[in-house]
Amino acid sequence: MxxxxxxxxxxxxxxxxxxxxxxxxxxxxxxxxxxxxxxxxxxxxxxxxxxxxxxxxxxxxxxxxxxxxxxxxxxxxxxxxxxxxxxxxxxxxxxxxxxxxxxxxxxxxxxxxxxxxxxxxxxxxxxxxxxxxxxxxxxxxxxxxxxxxxxxxxxxxxxxxxxxxxxxxxxxxxxxxxxxxxxxxxxxxxxxGNAQISNYLMLNALAQIDEMPDGPGLFTEALAQALTLTTDDAKAGIEAFLQKRDIRF
Structure with a gap:
């Protein structure tokens, strides 16, 4: 190895x-x-x-x-x-x-x-x-x-x-x-190069949502979205998108 x-x-x-x-x-x-x-x-x-x-x-x-x-x-x-x-x-x-x-x-x-x-x-x-x-x-x-x-x-x-x-x-x-x-x-x-929290939630929240009924899964999705949208990384990513420039977190 x-x-x-x-x-x-x-x-x-x-x-x-x-x-x-x-x-x-x-x-x-x-x-x-x-x-x-x-x-x-x-x-x-x-x-x-x-x-x-x-x-x-x-x-x-x-x-x-x-x-x-x-x-x-x-x-x-x-x-x-x-x-x-x-x-x-x-x-x-x-x-x-x-x-x-x-x-x-x-x-x-x-x-x-x-x-x-x-x-x-x-x-x-x-x-x-x-x-x-x-x-x-x-x-x-x-x-x-x-x-x-x-x-x-x-x-x-x-x-x-x-x-x-x-x-x-x-x-x-x-x-x-x-x-x-x-x-x-x-x-x-x-x-x-993705935001670390986005990667973490994509890897973990999606796996958990897959095991849930639709209702709890959708609620978990809303929580994951809120966690990412309120971070400094999200603010920087949105700003980069609006300014049409690349970003690496």
């Missing part, structure tokens, strides 16, 4: 190229430490994979003889890690290429913006291995593509190519081979 900061963007890179960046305990611990390293001056995060693949999922060689209770604890640790990525208060962008399989897809779906190049392919082969997803896929992936499609993908284990993945919402951007990280960094630089 590598961690570096460029400007206001932290870049976290899975670095187990010889195993297609599959999730070993070492990779998991490295990702945990990298997320915990995020400082207040980091305004956006990019997660990428070294080599030819983003992440080929769980390293099953480490899970052949795991007792049931330990397996539950490992799954819950993955849930906490991916929750922390989704709820870190900053936009997180994933740069996807090659294999985005199993736990790799669960990791990608915990990020807010997903950029895939045309080499990317998606797969949930757990059913063909006699196991079940354990990194939050039954919730996060289902919210993106629907329970019916998730069920079919888990039952059949079939691969989805990059174009199909974009059509289903597994990626937001589809770029030429080798361009995913470059595009992800450009997006990170762009969104890092």
């Amino acid at each position: 590598t961690y570096e900061v460029q400007g206001r963007t932290a870049i976290i890179t899975l670095n187990r190229e010889e195993k297609r960046n599959s999730f070993s305990q070492r990779i998991f611990d490295g990702l945990r430490k990298a997320v915990d390293r995020l400082t207040d001056d980091v305004r956006a995060v990019v997660i990428a994979g070294n080599g030819n693949h983003f992440c080929a999922g769980l390293d099953l060689s480490e899970h052949q003889h795991v007792p049931p209770f330990e397996s539950v604890l490992r799954s819950r640790a993955a849930h906490r890690l991916f929750d922390d990525i989704q709820n870190c208060g900053r936009p997180v962008i994933s740069a996807l290429h090659g294999a985005v399989i199993g736990g790799g897809l669960e990791l990608a779906c915990s990020t807010h913006i997903r950029v895939a190049d045309k080499t990317a392919f998606y797969q949930l082969p757990e059913g063909r291995r006699g196991i079940f997803v354990g990194g939050g896929g039954s919730v996060r992936i289902a919210k993106i593509i629907g329970v019916s499609r998730l069920t079919e993908l888990m039952l059949t284990g079939r691969k989805l190519d990059a174009e199909t993945g974009e059509r289903l919402g597994l990626s937001h951007y589809l770029v030429e081979p080798g361009e995913a990280l470059k595009t992800a960094l450009e997006i990170a630089e762009n969104v890092a």
